[in-house]
Amino acid sequence: MxxxxxxxxxxxxxxxxxxxxxxxxxxxxxxxxxxxxxxxxxxxxxxxxxxxxxxxxxxxxxxxxxxxxxxxxxxxxxxxxNGRVVAIAVNPEIDAVTVGVVGLDARVHRRVRYPTGHVPTAREAAAIAAAVVDGLRPDLAAATRVVGVGVAVPGLVREEDGVVRLAPHLEWAEEPFAAELAAATGYPALAANDASLGANAERLFGAGRGASDIVYLNGGASGIGAGVIVGGEPLTGISGYAGELGHTLVNSSGIRCHCGAIGCLETEVSQRSLLRVLGMEAADNDELARALSAAVARGDASVIAEVDRQLGYLSTALRNATNVFDPERIVLGGFLGALHALAPERLPAMVAEQALAASAERLSIVRAALGSDILMIGAAELAFSPLLAAPAS
Structure with a gap:
């Protein structure tokens, strides 16, 4: 028996x-x-x-x-x-909270960006997300199942419980944001670093598809985040904090970063500096890309100088990533993708000049393919993960 x-x-x-x-x-x-x-x-x-x-x-x-x-x-x-099996995706940022509804078929059904006009507290962000979810009830009513909420946070998130240990641009520290969001929405919630989720989304559905070893860097208003895929699996580290390439040293004579170090990548390469030389207060990635392209085409010396400066420091960071991780592909998202798109052959050449020849010989550097959907898809993938692991549970 x-x-x-x-x-x-x-x-x-x-x-x-x-x-x-x-x-x-x-x-x-x-x-x-x-x-x-x-x-x-x-x-x-x-x-x-x-x-x-x-x-x-x-x-x-x-x-x-x-x-x-x-x-x-x-x-x-x-x-x-079945695209009617859906997850809710949430991305708190320094000036907005974005909420999306994403199907199991990886299609973004709805995306709502709620501007805040200020940096939201964790409690505010959870309340805003819950209010937006309430407004999306007609979309959710059409679903056959809502599996839960996935959260993409621009900061360090503890893997096992979704506590945001530090999100400096949001001014959050030790915030149990996943638990707060679950209480506010009534759905189970999981949270992780936004760039790590973006890396996974591009690996599965975007520019990283078919590659097993990927370094993904995203540049946004909250700085530069990164995610690393090794052998087809996310590199998380012991607590989920691996891949903070935004804080790799690129300028030993640079300014002090909020993390306390000198000359970090995200202090030398920033969206804010690009907006300043363009004379813009704010722009989404598509608007910034168009503005950069137009300024370079008309020969704007200050913009060209800033682009050159940032590409120089970015190439140093990518050299480091190439030598350390030996990736098949580096995927650039956000304003980093816009910088790369200005002259797609230039950055790979700059990296190849600095990196170990053996590490760089099979490397390709590409722009992220998922655009503004990337964090919605990445956060939804986090919410779908328990279902994908155990469909019959």
Whole structure:
């Protein structure tokens, strides 16, 4: 009897594991044929059929008729993640709180940016997010399931409980923001560093797709954050704080950073400095990119000098990242992507001149592909993670 019980438990464990694998493939790849699932998993057709049927019954995937083709034989049905299974994404910033609704198919259904006009406290940000979620009830009512809330925070977040240890630009310290947000919205909430979530989003759905070793840097109003993917897995460190490349040394004669060090990347390369030479008070990434491009095209000497200065310090940081992590791809988001786009061949050449030749020979530097959706998708992926790990739970 004990043997039968153990065998039954083992079979159930294998089934649950296989459900997770199949759902993960469909979630990451988009609509795929059953035949693709059999090839990628190594499972037989009948097993795949049973797993898909269970995921359909759970409401996590849907079957679609295949597109017409000239291939002989009956075409395999397409399996797609159910976009009506959704997560709520939240991103508090220094001047706004952005809330989105993202489907299991990685599509952003809605994104609402609520300007604050000041740096919100953690309690304010949670209240604002809850109010926006209330306003999104019609969108949520159309969902078959809301799995919870994922939060992208520009700061150090303790992995196990979502406590924001330090978010200097938000002026938050030791804030249990995930718990506050869960209490305010009524949904379970998970929080992590925004750049780490952005790195994962680009790895799964954007410019990092297909690469197993990635360094992602994002530049925004709150400074420069980074996330590192090693062997296809996020590099988190013992408490979830790894990847703070915004605080790597690039200028030993620079100014003191808020972290206490001298010459950090985010003090030398900043959105604020670019806006200042452009004569702008504020701009989103697309507006900033257009303004930079126009100023460089007309030969604005002050803008060109600032771009040159920032690219020089950025190349030093990327040299460090290249030598330390040996990545296949460096992905640049936010205003860093806009800087790179001004002359896409220039930054790779600058990095190659400084980095170890062996580390740089296979490196590519690209602009992030997900644009303004990146943190919504990254935060939603955090909220989806328990479901993807255990679809039948």
């Amino acid at each position: 004990n043997g039968r019980t153990t065998a039954g438990n083992n079979l159930d464990t294998v089934r649950r594991h296989n459900l997770s694998i199949v759902l993960g493939i469909v979630h990451r790849r988009g609509p795929v044929a059953r035949s693709v699932l059999t090839q990628e998993t190594g499972l037989n057709r009948s097993t795949i059929g049973a797993l898909v049927a269970e995921l359909v019954e759970l409401g996590l995937v849907v079957e679609r008729d295949p597109e017409t083709s000239n291939r002989v034989g009956r075409p395999s049905p397409l399996i797609a993640a």
